Amino acid sequence: MTSERRRYWLSLGALVVVLPAAIVVNSWDSLAEWRRSQLQKPIVVERGSAQAYAGAEWQLTGLTRLPGATPDTTLIVAEFDAVVDDPTLLQAGPCAIALTDDKGRRWLPVFLPGRAVRQGRPAAADKPRCYGLARAEKGKTIAMAETFTVPESAAGLTLSVSIGGAKPASLVLK
Amino acid sequence: MSAFLKGLGGVVLAAAVLYGMQRTTPGYGDITSPRPVAGKLGHRLEGRAFAIDIAKVQLARTVITKGASRDSTFTTSGVWVVVEGTAEALNESLTLLSAEWLGPNGVRYAMSQRLSSLPGMLSGQRLEPGLPTPVLMAFEIPESQVVGGTLLIARSAWAPLAEQARIEMVGVKPVDIHSSLVVARAQGRVPWALSAQ
Numbered sequence: 397m398t399s400e401r402r403r404y405w406l407s408l409g410a411l412v413v414v415l416p417a418a419i420v421v422n423s424w425d426s427l428a429e430w431r432r433s434q435l436q437k438p439i440v441v442e443r444g445s446a447q448a449y450a451g452a453e454w455q456l457t458g459l460t461r462l463p464g465a466t467p468d469t470t471l472i473v474a475e476f477d478a479v480v481d482d483p484t485l486l487q488a489g490p491c492a493i494a495l496t497d498d499k500g501r502r503w504l505p506v507f508l509p510g511r512a513v514r515q516g517r518p519a520a521a522d523k524p525r526c527y528g529l530a531r532a533e534k535g536k537t538i539a540m541a542e543t544f545t546v547p548e549s550a551a552g553l554t555l556s557v558s559i560g561g562a563k564p565a566s567l568v569l570k
Numbered sequence: 571m572s573a574f575l576k577g578l579g580g581v582v583l584a585a586a587v588l589y590g591m592q593r594t595t596p597g598y599g600d601i602t603s604p605r606p607v608a609g610k611l612g613h614r615l616e617g618r619a620f621a622i623d624i625a626k627v628q629l630a631r632t633v634i635t636k637g638a639s640r641d642s643t644f645t646t647s648g649v650w651v652v653v654e655g656t657a658e659a660l661n662e663s664l665t666l667l668s669a670e671w672l673g674p675n676g677v678r679y680a681m682s683q684r685l686s687s688l689p690g691m692l693s694g695q696r697l698e699p700g701l702p703t704p705v706l707m708a709f710e711i712p713e714s715q716v717v718g719g720t721l722l723i724a725r726s727a728w729a730p731l732a733e734q735a736r737i738e739m740v741g742v743k744p745v746d747i748h749s750s751l752v753v754a755r756a757q758g759r760v761p762w763a764l765s766a767q
Binding site: 468469494501503545549 | 662699700701758
């Protein structure tokens with residue numbers, strides 16, 4: 397009787413350990429992936445230097461400020477080059493571009509840059525946006541441009557580049 | 571006998587507990603329902619992803635839009651609710667695609683698609699961090715749903731666990747229904763001009 401009772405309590409106690417363990421084992425892969433994406437620090441590239449990332453050499457070639465539609469807004473035209481080394485890796489996933497400032501705020505590109513860019517920075521107006529990578533060939537240099545609407549006061553702007561095929565690694569162009 | 575009663579009691583208790591658990595199991599919709607953030611008309615409401623400030627609500631029987639070439643008149647069998655405010659993204663650029671008017675009887679009315687081509691309509695405005703943007707919303711609702719209404723605003727109507735601003739429309743009364751409201755395009759920070767008639 398006593399041994400039966402002991403086994404009963406032992407089983408009940410084991411449940412307390414086994415149940416959480418089962419949950420952890422089951423979700424281990426997703427947990428590890430989540431941790432990897434959280435811990436991953438972006439590769440920071442200083443202005444004027446190029447960096448290999450996702451099968452290309454990336455370089456920021458210009459950040460131009462243009463007057464926005466209203467007095468408190470500014471248009472930022474970011475121009476960047478990618479010298480293609482591995483087109484397959486480059487095209488393996490979508491390309492996500494964002495502009496960040498020193499307060500950690502993120503701006504996504506505007507869809508249609510419009511007349512302001514054509515007048516203020518004609519050289520950038522005809523450059524493709526990040527979808528220009530669809531035409532990547534080995535050895536070719538692709539010049540791209542993205543436009544952002546930010547407040548006049550935004551400072552310490554950097555361009556962050558993330559390519560699906562290279563995730564969770566990402567690039568920050570200063 | 572007492573052991574039999576004890577066993578029966580245990581079974582009945584277990585059945586009752588299981589029945590209670592079965593009846594109170596939350597559905598998928600409850601588990602993933604939006605996280606509400608409450609606010610009031612006339613006060614800035616700050617969430618995690620966006621901030622919104624509803625400044626003015628006007629009611630009308632008809633809405634007249636002034637176009638470049640011609641004017642259009644929109645009548646309704648209920649009442650038009652035209653909402654003006656300012657919205658701002660806090661961390662990352664976003665668009666608020668969903669706005670609903672929650673009536674006092676629990677019915678939700680989506681934004682009217684009839685006026686969606688007006689400048690400054692909420693679902694057509696890209697909100698940027700640090701740039702408060704004027705936004706316009708229009709609803710067609712029965713007159714009985716005006717008093718005690720709540721405005722529900724979210725990034726999208728279906729996203730699980732999304733943040734939802736719930737703004738109590740205090741002081742909006744059917745006594746103030748205008749016969750018509752004229753919406754014209756305007757130059758400057760606010761891209762529309764509203765005038766009551």
